[in-house]
Amino acid sequence: MGIEVHPRIIIKAVRKSLQICIDKISELSVKINKANAGEFRSLLEKCAATALSSKLINQQRAFFSKMVVDAVLLLDELLPLNMIGIKKVQGGALEESILVAGVAFKKTFSYAGFEMQPKVYKNAKIALLNIELELKAERDNAEVRVDNVKEYQKIVDAEWNILYNKLQKIHESGANVVLSKLPIGDVATQYFADRDMFCAGRVTDEDLKRTLKACGGAILTTVHEINDSVLGKCELFEEKQIGGERYNFFKGCPNAKTCTMILRGGAEQFLxxxxxxxxxxxxxxxxxxxxxxxxxxxxxxxxxLSKTLRDHARTIAGKEQLLIVAIAKALEIIPRQLCDNAGFDATNILNKLRQRHAKGSVWYGVDINNEDIADNFDACVWEPAVVKVNALSAATEATCLILSVDETIKNQKSSQEGPPAGRGMGRPM
Known part of the structure; x- marks a missing residue:
């Protein structure tokens, strides 16, 4: 600017500009009518489509905006983000992506005998375990010295009995789907298959916890006291083929509302x-x-907001006027960047926008499709008002923080032309 201004004056002007912007956003923002479910859903889809319009999948934004809205509306009122699972399966078209109203995860590594297990259960009872159901579990945790074959056979028999006791207790609990964070070996897999039970070992922690939240029950570290009260439940369990992968589905979960998106597509980077x-x-x-x-x-x-700040600047005197005009100019970077990204003449578009906003057309913005300006509210290019408020507030706080740092001290080691030997940082010896 060519004038010296104290940082406190700039901070004051920036904060005042922020307050003017927030007040203007509150005044202009359009409240959503949640009473009309159809209208509300349509509005959410438009917001999702706006977010996707600048992404690689913008050609499929109509398809994905519906999926995103369905996913969020399946959650409870707290809208927990971790209850939306996203899985990626290579191959197929993007439009083959599906939304599952429940938990879904890829089939885990399985042993022989797995093929004989049923793949569909209605009103399934699910045992969620953190137990290793393999023979090696007992063998690895102890050292035993024996001096004859009979003693060794007793140890082997005891090991088998321990495993079979565990498996028997799980079977007697009434569970027909067994999920474990730790491995389930071939003996256990065949034991469950003989009793028409499904099992999956090495289930990831994230998938196990989401199943727990959705289906209820508890993650058990022992098979003692396992009964119906600690089993999860769901209306339908099934295993299906998705592309080149097998997936386990849990639908009709009674506890928490959850969903899983299974994305299809070509390259891994694209997914x-x-x-x-x-x-x-x-x-x-x-x-x-x-x-x-x-x-x-x-x-x-x-x-x-830029127009509002310029109008306000004309009503005040002093250095603050220049600062508020500078902030108003800075806000024009957003439409200017949009023009640059689209390859438009930014100066021409901005002049048109200034003229329109001066005439009172508050919702006119850049029209990417026609290389012109348009009423973006009518064009359904919408964003939540709070996102704009948060962005402006964060930028203001960052600006004020930098301005309020009155002096920086340079470390002499990091400077090639540091002070001569015998001098400290900024202070003579």
């Missing part, structure tokens, strides 16, 4: 990007449900 894109959309939909107010995106709200 990773799809997951990140959907995470953004899920967060936007959750935020919209929790905070029922939206504003137009595409640079519309930033242009309106």
């Amino acid at each position: 990773e990007e799809t997951e990140r894109s959907l995470h953004d959309a899920i967060m936007i939909v959750r935020r919209t449900i929790k905070n029922d107010a939206v504003v137009a995106g595409g640079g519309a709200i930033e242009m309106e």
